[in-house]
Amino acid sequence: MDKRRFWMIARKYATFVILCIIVIVMFFLTDRFFTFNNLSNVGRQISMNAILSVGMTMVIISGGIDLSVGSIVAMSSIVCASILTSTGQIIPAVAAALATGLGIGLINGILIAKTGIAPFIITLSSSSICSGMVLVVTMARPIPLSHDGFKQLGQGSLWILPYPFLLMIIIFVMFAALMNKTKFGRYVYAIGGNEKASIVAGIQVVRIKTVVYSLCGLLASLTGVVYTARLSSGVPSIGEGYEMQAITAAVIGGASLSGGRGGIWGTLIGAIIIGVLNNALNLLQVNSYYQNIVTGIVVLAAVLFDRFIQTRVSSEG
Amino acid sequence: MDVLLEAEHIFKSFMDNTVLNDISIKLHSGECLALVGENGAGKSTLMKILTGIYRMDQGEIRIRGKHADIHGPIDAQKAGIAIIHQELNLIPNLSVAQNIFLGREQVKGVQVDDKAMTAETSILLERLGIRLDPGQQVDTLSVAEQQIVEIVKVLSQNADIIIMDEPTAALSAEETGRLFDIMDELRKAGKGMIYISHRLEEIYRVAQRVSVLRDGKVITECSPMDTPVETIVEHMVGQTIHDYYPRQEHEKGNVKFQVSGLSDDHNFYDVDFSVREGEVYGIAGLVGAGQTSLARCLYGLDRIRKGTIRIDGQEVQMTDPGSSILHGVGLVTENRKEEGLILPMKIKENIGLSPWSPVCSFKGIISRTKEERMAEDSVEAYGIRTESIHQEVVLLSGGNQQKVVLAKVLSTSPQVVILCEPTRGVDVNGKVDIYNIINQLLEQKKAVILISSEIPEILGMSDRIGIMYKGRIVKEMVNKDVRQEDIMVYATGGYAHG
Structure with a gap:
């Protein structure tokens, strides 16, 4: 019995321990890791993938997947940049970008929840449609921006905290509360854990799923806005492959693609691990092509470790 | 040869x-x-x-x-x-x-x-x-x-x-x-x-x-x-053992739940029966005689084609599980792992799962105190054997899992409780616990519909019995001096040869 408890605790904190190990190793390998500039840079990089991963985590917990988030990032970046260029006003530009993400997420959600077609297929199609539309409208040309106030959103900081990092913290606190403290969050877990039983319990499964995909779209467009501000331009090619990074962060953080398991805080650690690892490899002047290999190994290790513990937890019950 | x-x-x-x-x-x-x-x-x-x-x-x-x-x-x-x-x-x-x-x-x-x-x-x-x-x-x-x-x-x-x-x-x-x-x-x-x-x-x-x-x-x-x-x-x-069933007699109240001419045109036809407060109506029948479909329709999981359902004399429409819960109907499904439990979730989370269970103190936000108190009360009242309410239900025995399902359904205080094969895959002690929960329900003047393919269970717990064969209730009897053979003959369609 005690052994089982040990493994359960091990599972809970494993990713955190791994993160600590990476950080400690970096401390000894290079003196450039713990510099203000580097950490603030890592903070900015992580925050965008992390915000994107929050939505993805909710979708994965509900038992689905969303492959369209990368394209939503690109589309909202373009919408934001073009409206900012024509009006010069931040609020309508950001609002339009967020509405774009929310809208696409809503369509994804309705299609998935009402038709029962696999989320993989629905979001694969919407991803393709969105990225195609972006290319058609922009002819693949970026939209440069020269709005200083907007630029601050991505590049400025409050005291020592970069704005994107602050935004990330706010999003995580909000969504962790939503997922852990509210009935809505409970239902997302329930639907991913057992959809039939959720229906029998009287949960409005269609409505909850629709909201989950809408929120995922909304967070993707928020990520797009932050990217746009950081790069100070709307970039059509941005967001390619981001959905995979988001899935990676969620999975390292303990989310199970069969649904019902995972957590917002785990995903945060997952996103930080990816960010810190990439940064570490850069600092150690490892060829950037190796980064993919390392990320792949980390995911595999995380999943194998989880399976290892799973057998320990259940077999000794 | x-x-x-x-x-x-x-x-x-x-x-x-x-x-x-x-x-x-x-x-x-x-x-x-x-x-x-x-x-x-x-x-x-x-x-x-x-x-x-x-x-x-x-x-x-x-x-x-x-x-x-x-x-x-x-x-x-x-x-x-x-x-x-x-x-x-x-x-x-x-x-x-x-x-x-x-x-x-x-x-x-x-x-x-x-x-x-x-x-x-x-x-x-x-x-x-x-x-x-x-x-x-x-x-x-x-x-x-x-x-x-x-x-x-x-x-x-x-x-x-x-x-x-x-x-x-x-x-x-x-x-x-x-x-x-x-x-x-x-x-x-x-x-x-x-x-x-x-x-x-x-x-x-x-x-x-x-x-x-x-x-x-x-x-x-x-x-x-x-x-x-x-x-x-x-x-x-063969011989039957009777004292295995701790059935208690309870005073019957008014007719609580009544269905007439119910049919889904596919699995069951022309079903009529009524249940009074404090009464167990047992539905016997072999697997596949239409009981499961009937239960699903009574709870709004599937739609009926013909017939009416009345609660306290008022006609009601069961359009989805939410509406039936609001009308005071609860269903324990026959397959707890498929339709009853969220296996990776904790006991307390499963018990408080229904949107109508009183675990919130503020709109939509779960109150930990309320949730845990409700779970503790259920563990106590229904005899769920577990180390803690924080345990994942996947680790519980069949009988305890079934009690968690019962606790979940009862958390919305239904007045009519439909139980489908409530003791399937449950060991003897667990069975007796579940029969005692049925007694508790009767004491609270609830109407119970017990659907089971185990005839001894029907005989042991019901006040009246309806026997289904090929989608119809072919015989209804008061549970007095009824023998298993009598039920079996109707449930197997044997009366046609009788």
């Missing part, structure tokens, strides 16, 4: 539980042997031993007089034993011929030779007098036709001994007739068949001999020709 199969002195136990206790059966060529018995009598265990899925502890199996070692499904296949399950094992998107030759395709070089297989299938079908197109895709066939494909498949593997486990459960009367005709043909061709069915009237049509199993033993072997259905039923049921 040659002896095809002899199984002698077979013993099998799981842990300390003896399931087969010195069973012997014999099957001749050109014969159909019916195997009957209540749930848990040992029929399916015996069949699993014959087909190599389980290993027997003791005993001998002989095929055509020769000793046979059956250690796995492949050995069984080599020995010429094949089984046709109630659930079909065909690949829906392949053709009849492709299914029949699945896993041993004929090839021309490296290419699969569909033409040759189709031709051979045609010959097989013709020999059996079956009109089916070998090239037709299987999912376009009716269930009965698929069953026939399944039979042809095992015949093409040169099976001489064909076991059929409830093959007619999903068939219409006409399709059943066709299946029986084919079985007659097979008998003439010298094949032997073991036929398992709960529908006794079918046995009179197809079987030449009947073996009655009870508690892992062959109680009797007889010919259906000169054995009345009542005798078979008596053998199946």
Whole structure:
């Protein structure tokens, strides 16, 4: 019995321990890791993938997947940049970008929840449609921006905290509360854990799923806005492959693609691990092509470790 | 007649539980042997031993007089034993011929030779007098036709001994007739068949001999020709133990729940019954007699086509589970792992799952105190044995899982509680706990509908009993001096022969 408890605790904190190990190793390998500039840079990089991963985590917990988030990032970046260029006003530009993400997420959600077609297929199609539309409208040309106030959103900081990092913290606190403290969050877990039983319990499964995909779209467009501000331009090619990074962060953080398991805080650690690892490899002047290999190994290790513990937890019950 | 199969002195136990206790059966060529018995009598265990899925502890199996070692499904296949399950094992998107030759395709070089297989299938079908197109895709066939494909498949593997486990459960009367005709043909061709069915009237049509199993033993072997259905039923049921059921008498109140003329035009028809406050209405019937569909409709999971449901005399519409919960109806589904529990979630989270369970102190935000107090109260009230309410339900025993499901349903304070097979897969102690929960419900003046295929349970807990057969309540009786046999006769359609 005690052994089982040990493994359960091990599972809970494993990713955190791994993160600590990476950080400690970096401390000894290079003196450039713990510099203000580097950490603030890592903070900015992580925050965008992390915000994107929050939505993805909710979708994965509900038992689905969303492959369209990368394209939503690109589309909202373009919408934001073009409206900012024509009006010069931040609020309508950001609002339009967020509405774009929310809208696409809503369509994804309705299609998935009402038709029962696999989320993989629905979001694969919407991803393709969105990225195609972006290319058609922009002819693949970026939209440069020269709005200083907007630029601050991505590049400025409050005291020592970069704005994107602050935004990330706010999003995580909000969504962790939503997922852990509210009935809505409970239902997302329930639907991913057992959809039939959720229906029998009287949960409005269609409505909850629709909201989950809408929120995922909304967070993707928020990520797009932050990217746009950081790069100070709307970039059509941005967001390619981001959905995979988001899935990676969620999975390292303990989310199970069969649904019902995972957590917002785990995903945060997952996103930080990816960010810190990439940064570490850069600092150690490892060829950037190796980064993919390392990320792949980390995911595999995380999943194998989880399976290892799973057998320990259940077999000794 | 040659002896095809002899199984002698077979013993099998799981842990300390003896399931087969010195069973012997014999099957001749050109014969159909019916195997009957209540749930848990040992029929399916015996069949699993014959087909190599389980290993027997003791005993001998002989095929055509020769000793046979059956250690796995492949050995069984080599020995010429094949089984046709109630659930079909065909690949829906392949053709009849492709299914029949699945896993041993004929090839021309490296290419699969569909033409040759189709031709051979045609010959097989013709020999059996079956009109089916070998090239037709299987999912376009009716269930009965698929069953026939399944039979042809095992015949093409040169099976001489064909076991059929409830093959007619999903068939219409006409399709059943066709299946029986084919079985007659097979008998003439010298094949032997073991036929398992709960529908006794079918046995009179197809079987030449009947073996009655009870508690892992062959109680009797007889010919259906000169054995009345009542005798078979008596053998199946045996003696009953009554004090196992802690039923208490409760004062009955007004009629709480009433249905009339209920039908979904498919699984059940013209169902009428009513339940009073503090009363248990038991619905007995064999698996697949329509009880499950009825329960789903009463709870709004499926839609009814005709008829009305009244609660306290007011007509209500059950459009979805939410509306039925609001009308005060709760359902414990028959399969707790599929439809009852969220397995990876904790006990407290499962108990407070319903949108109407009072675990929030502020709109939509779960109050930990309320949730945990409710879970603790339920653990106490329903006797859920667990270390803590934070444990994941996947780690609980069947009986405790079932109590969590009950706690979840009761958390919304339903006035009408529908229980489907509430003690399936639950050990004896757990069963008694669950019956005590039913008593608690009656004390609280709730109306209980108990649906069960275990007749002793129905007899032990109900005030009145409705017996379903093929989608209809064919008999309603007050539970006074009712014997298991009386119910069994109606539940098996035996009254038609009575």
